[in-house]
Amino acid sequence: MKWPGPLVEGRFVHRYKRFFADFECDDGSIITAHCANTGSMATCQKVGARCWLTHHPGGTRKLKYSWQAIEMGDGWVGIHTGSANTLVAEAIQSGLVPQLPKPDTLAREVKLNDKTRLDLRLDYGAQKVFVEVKNVTLDLGQGLAAFPDTVTRRGLKHLQELAELVQSGHRAVLFFCVQRCGATKVSPAWQHDPDYAETLVRVAEAGVEILAWRAEIDRQGVRLKQPLPVVLDPPFGSC
Numbered sequence: 001m002k003w004p005g006p007l008v009e010g011r012f013v014h015r016y017k018r019f020f021a022d023f024e025c026d027d028g029s030i031i032t033a034h035c036a037n038t039g040s041m042a043t044c045q046k047v048g049a050r051c052w053l054t055h056h057p058g059g060t061r062k063l064k065y066s067w068q069a070i071e072m073g074d075g076w077v078g079i080h081t082g083s084a085n086t087l088v089a090e091a092i093q094s095g096l097v098p099q100l101p102k103p104d105t106l107a108r109e110v111k112l113n114d115k116t117r118l119d120l121r122l123d124y125g126a127q128k129v130f131v132e133v134k135n136v137t138l139d140l141g142q143g144l145a146a147f148p149d150t151v152t153r154r155g156l157k158h159l160q161e162l163a164e165l166v167q168s169g170h171r172a173v174l175f176f177c178v179q180r181c182g183a184t185k186v187s188p189a190w191q192h193d194p195d196y197a198e199t200l201v202r203v204a205e206a207g208v209e210i211l212a213w214r215a216e217i218d219r220q221g222v223r224l225k226q227p228l229p230v231v232l233d234p235p236f237g238s239c
Contacts, residue, residue: 001086001223006054007053009026009052011048019036021033023067035079036079042192043137043139044077049070051067052069068080076218087177087179089106090223092131097224103123104125107123108120116157118162130171130172132161132175134147134155134174136183137149144183146187147176149192160203163206163207166203174211176213176228177215181215185228185229186212190235
């Protein structure tokens with residue numbers, strides 16, 4: 001995925017009102033950018049850290065910049081949650097993911113019912129594979145990335161919907177898109193949302209497939225680079 005606009009570099013100042021973040025440029029000026037990440041962004045904020053923004057001067061946008069990535073101690077972290085679906089869709093359509101070969105058709109934002117949509121549906125003839133994508137940025141140390149970074153009732157519902165699809169005879173996949181370049185493995189965030197972690201273990205046992213891939217981030221853009229192992233067992237003392 002190429003950056004959706006020209007890159008601008010700045011230093012992180014602070015994030016506020018969830019969707020706003022300020023950055024200081026080399027000349028001392030301050031840029032306010034849109035922050036698309038609605039999570040807590042724990043382990044993804046550090047005053048003075050180098051950041052990449054994209055510039056969008058045209059159109060009717062109130063904020064002409066979007067925050068894309070921040071450089072933390074373990075490398076670049078992609079904080080734009082909206083990028084995850086595109087990254088995974090591009091990887092699948094290019095044949096990168098062995099478990100999900102290039103489909104006949106790929107649909108996005110698939111409506112399951114009046115209250116739920118899943119991110120992707122892959123059609124292989126008569127077979128349909130449903131994929132829910134989660135952007136992973138939380139760093140638990142020693143290369144372990146985790147999801148979620150705060151309690152997610154919406155994410156919990158998605159797990160339940162995936163399990164119901166499996167019971168109905170479909171393939172259902174939870175895809176962790178790890179936009180943290182220093183990550184070497186992935187797990188549910190037991191201490192941040194134990195209900196989600198416990199449910200993830202149950203749906204995995206029921207047949208929901210879990211995949212994780214790490215992204216590579218540079219000035220040209222973001223792309224999925226390599227698969228990561230998924231560790232479902234809770235750490236000692238977390239429960």
